[in-house]
Amino acid sequence: MKVQCELCPKMCLIEQSQSGDCRVRINIDGVLRTVVYGYLCSANIDPVEKKPLFHFLPGTAIFSVATVGCNLHCKNCQNWEISQANPEESEAFFCPPEKLVALAKQRNCPSLAYTYTEPLVYYEYTYDTSKLAREAGIRNVLVTAGYINEEPWRRLLKYVDAITLDLKGITEEFYRDICSATLKPVQNALVVAKSCGVEVEVSNLVIPTLNDKPEEIRELVRWVRANLGRETPLHFLGFIPRYKMLRLPPTSLETLETARNIAMEEGLEYVYIGNVSSKQGQNTYCPGCKKLLIERSGYTILQNRLKDGRCPDCGKEIYGVWK
Amino acid sequence: MTRRKFIKVLAKTGAVIVVGVSWPARVTRKFVRAIRLKDYPGSVRPLGDVSKQGKWSG
Numbered sequence: 222m223k224v225q226c227e228l229c230p231k232m233c234l235i236e237q238s239q240s241g242d243c244r245v246r247i248n249i250d251g252v253l254r255t256v257v258y259g260y261l262c263s264a265n266i267d268p269v270e271k272k273p274l275f276h277f278l279p280g281t282a283i284f285s286v287a288t289v290g291c292n293l294h295c296k297n298c299q300n301w302e303i304s305q306a307n308p309e310e311s312e313a314f315f316c317p318p319e320k321l322v323a324l325a326k327q328r329n330c331p332s333l334a335y336t337y338t339e340p341l342v343y344y345e346y347t348y349d350t351s352k353l354a355r356e357a358g359i360r361n362v363l364v365t366a367g368y369i370n371e372e373p374w375r376r377l378l379k380y381v382d383a384i385t386l387d388l389k390g391i392t393e394e395f396y397r398d399i400c401s402a403t404l405k406p407v408q409n410a411l412v413v414a415k416s417c418g419v420e421v422e423v424s425n426l427v428i429p430t431l432n433d434k435p436e437e438i439r440e441l442v443r444w445v446r447a448n449l450g451r452e453t454p455l456h457f458l459g460f461i462p463r464y465k466m467l468r469l470p471p472t473s474l475e476t477l478e479t480a481r482n483i484a485m486e487e488g489l490e491y492v493y494i495g496n497v498s499s500k501q502g503q504n505t506y507c508p509g510c511k512k513l514l515i516e517r518s519g520y521t522i523l524q525n526r527l528k529d530g531r532c533p534d535c536g537k538e539i540y541g542v543w544k
Numbered sequence: 545m546t547r548r549k550f551i552k553v554l555a556k557t558g559a560v561i562v563v564g565v566s567w568p569a570r571v572t573r574k575f576v577r578a579i580r581l582k583d584y585p586g587s588v589r590p591l592g593d594v595s596k597q598g599k600w601s602g
Contacts, residue, residue: 223572224574225575227574234572249581255579255580268597300600312586345577345578
């Protein structure tokens with residue numbers, strides 16, 4: 222008997238003993254099974270800034286985990302060795318939700334990140350762990366491409382404190398040709414997350430010749446402003462040649478600065494540059510008085526002048542989770 | 545009942561039986577939440593040093 226997985230917009234119809242497009246949800250005797258529940262291919266303590274997440278508990282450590290698998294197949298994937306791996310060819314260690322929460326507590330991490338691959342394909346583990354972590358006073362962060370159906374997304378968001386969502390482009394063509402996905406569900410996931418009160422940050426990997434045209438950047442920025450609000454942090458990330466895109470050059474600092482300038486012209490309040498060293502592009506400035514609020518160098522916080530989530534000079538409330 | 549009518553009724557009844565019997569086999573079961581598979585199909589190793597910063601992006 223076939224089964225249909227209704228977790229993501231791909232709605233895979235899966236034959237007996239086969240997996241869906243994500244490789245980790247399989248049909249065994251007419252029942253949908255998750256192969257990777259609790260089997261982590263990576264667990265590390267990272268600075269929260271690495272996600273990237275700049276408006277969420279700055280300077281803290283975040284316990285970051287992943288299983289193999291992804292429902293997108295981006296030709297430029299930076300982590301393709303694990304995101305595009307088959308479970309049967311991978312190495313993992315078993316860490317059930319209660320053990321993961323205990324580990325995060327033991328290491329004094331105030332938050333957990335479900336990251337590196339796609340946390341939505343190991344949905345059941347993400348959900349169960351997030352619920353337990355919330356009960357234990359640990360925050361939950363998703364680093365995701367946001368390719369999920371609305372009903373399971375809303376159910377999961379009840380336990381999520383922040384997301385960094387990678388909005389990969391602003392055209393259906395880009396999503397279809399580069400990522401094997403579609404744009405609309407991702408936009409919907411962003412809007413739903415914001416409306417649920419989750420702290421939302423958006424990242425966009427700028428790939429030379431593919432999505433770096435100023436008019437495309439402007440369209441993306443306008444969409445963010447109109448649908449998520451001008452306070453939503455936006456990170457323009459530099460592309461590094463990987464996986465099936467080895468022939469394109471890395472993104473130049475100039476291109477990233479142009480993107481940042483466009484976003485600021487359009488009125489976005491917090492625009493950052495990542496993967497490339499940029500002095501101004503990594504700091505947080507007050508949108509009211511323009512004074513420096515958080516100074517960063519790489520993933521290190523050099524100074525944080527925020528007082529109770531407000532600018533110490535003009536008193537403006539700064540979007541984010543600060544304590 | 546004429547022979548022609550009888551054959552018609554017989555064919556209709558046969559079709560209903562065939563469709564009825566094959567229906568459960570054709571139905572697709574739908575899931576949002578998957579059930580955990582106990583055994584990992586790949587290799588299982590012990591937990592490594594988690595204190596190091598991850599080598600992966602994100």
